[in-house]
Amino acid sequence: DSQKLTSKMAHWKEMKKEELEKQYSPSQWSHRMAADVVVQAHAASLREGTDRARAVAQTFLNVPYGEGEREKLDIYVPPSPSLDLPLVIYIHGGYWQFLSKEESGFLAVPLVPKGIAVVAVGYDTAPKGDMDLMVSQVRRSVASVVQQYSHISGVYLCGHSAGAHLAAMVLCTDWSQYSTTPNIKGAFLVSGVYDLVPLMSTYVNDPLKMTEDVALRNSPMQLVPQLKQFSSDCEIVVAVAQHDSPEFRKQSLEFFQALESSGLKVIFDDVPNTDHFNIIEQLVNEEYHLTQLLLKTIERNAASRTQEP
Numbered sequence: 001d002s003q004k005l006t007s008k009m010a011h012w013k014e015m016k017k018e019e020l021e022k023q024y025s026p027s028q029w030s031h032r033m034a035a036d037v038v039v040q041a042h043a044a045s046l047r048e049g050t051d052r053a054r055a056v057a058q059t060f061l062n063v064p065y066g067e068g069e070r071e072k073l074d075i076y077v078p079p080s081p082s083l084d085l086p087l088v089i090y091i092h093g094g095y096w097q098f099l100s101k102e103e104s105g106f107l108a109v110p111l112v113p114k115g116i117a118v119v120a121v122g123y124d125t126a127p128k129g130d131m132d133l134m135v136s137q138v139r140r141s142v143a144s145v146v147q148q149y150s151h152i153s154g155v156y157l158c159g160h161s162a163g164a165h166l167a168a169m170v171l172c173t174d175w176s177q178y179s180t181t182p183n184i185k186g187a188f189l190v191s192g193v194y195d196l197v198p199l200m201s202t203y204v205n206d207p208l209k210m211t212e213d214v215a216l217r218n219s220p221m222q223l224v225p226q227l228k229q230f231s232s233d234c235e236i237v238v239a240v241a242q243h244d245s246p247e248f249r250k251q252s253l254e255f256f257q258a259l260e261s262s263g264l265k266v267i268f269d270d271v272p273n274t275d276h277f278n279i280i281e282q283l284v285n286e287e288y289h290l291t292q293l294l295l296k297t298i299e300r301n302a303a304s305r306t307q308e309p
Ligand SMILES: N[C@@H](CC(=O)c1ccccc1NC=O)C(=O)O
Pocket: 024, 025, 026, 027, 028, 039, 042, 093, 094, 095, 096, 098, 099, 160, 161, 162, 163
C-alpha cells in the first residue's frame, strides 16, 4: 500500500515551493516530537549512543584517510577481535550540512559485542564541502579502510538520510581509479534521498549550491546501470520510516523498484512506528528490527563463507 499511497501524490514538479520544502523537512513529519525539538533530540541521542560505544569498544579515533582536516575515521573494534571480522562502515546523515563522525559511533553498541567492527566516516559538510567533494571523500574512505585492514571478512555499508545517499553513491563507484576494489557484501540505505534534482529549489540547496549538472551526476537514481555494474553481488536494503514524508517514502520506493528491475538483490523495508530520526537512532538497541536485519545479513554471509571450499 506504500505504492497506493504515492500514486495519489502530486509530482514534485507540480508542488508549490512551500509544499516541496515541507516534504523535504523531515522534522515536520515526526509523530513523536515537535519540529523544533526533534532535530536537537536526534543529535543528543546519537551523541549519547556514541559515548556508550566509546566506553565498550576499543577505539582508534581520527584515523586519516586523506590529507583534509575532516578526512578522518573513527574505528570501533571488539576488545578481543577475531582475526577475520566483519566491518560495518557508517555514513552519517544531516542533509550534507549537519552532524559529524563525533556522534556516529552509536551502532557499535550492539555490533561490537558480536565481534563486528564499526567505522564512522568523517566528511566535509556544506558549506565547506560541496556534493562532488563529499561523494569523493566517502569513496576514498571506503577504499582506504579496505586497503589498510586486510583481516576483514566482509564490508557492509550503512547510511542514514544524506548518508544513505552517499552510501548509494559508493555502490556506483568504478573502483578502477582507486588503489583497491572493495567487495561490499551488504548496504543498508535508511531514509535516503536518491534523486537530488527536487532539492535544488529548496532551502536544502542554500549551502550546497548544486547546479543541475551536479545534482544529476550525484543522483543514484540516474546511476542504476553503474550500480548494477560495480555492485552486482551486494545485498541492498532500502529502508524507510512509516512517518517519513510522502516524498521521502516515494524516493525510497522508486529507488528500490529501479534496483529490483535491474536484477539486483534488494529488499524494501517499510519500518513501522518510526520517523526519519528514530529509524536510525534505534540501531543502538540489539532488539531493534534493523539491528536484527543487519546482524542476520552479516551472520548469513559469514556462514556461507565457511561452507565454501
Ligand atoms: N532541516 C531538516 C534537518 C534534517 O533533515 C536532518 C537534521 C539532522 C539529521 C538528519 C537530518 N536529515 C537528513 O539527513 C529537517 O527539517 O528535519
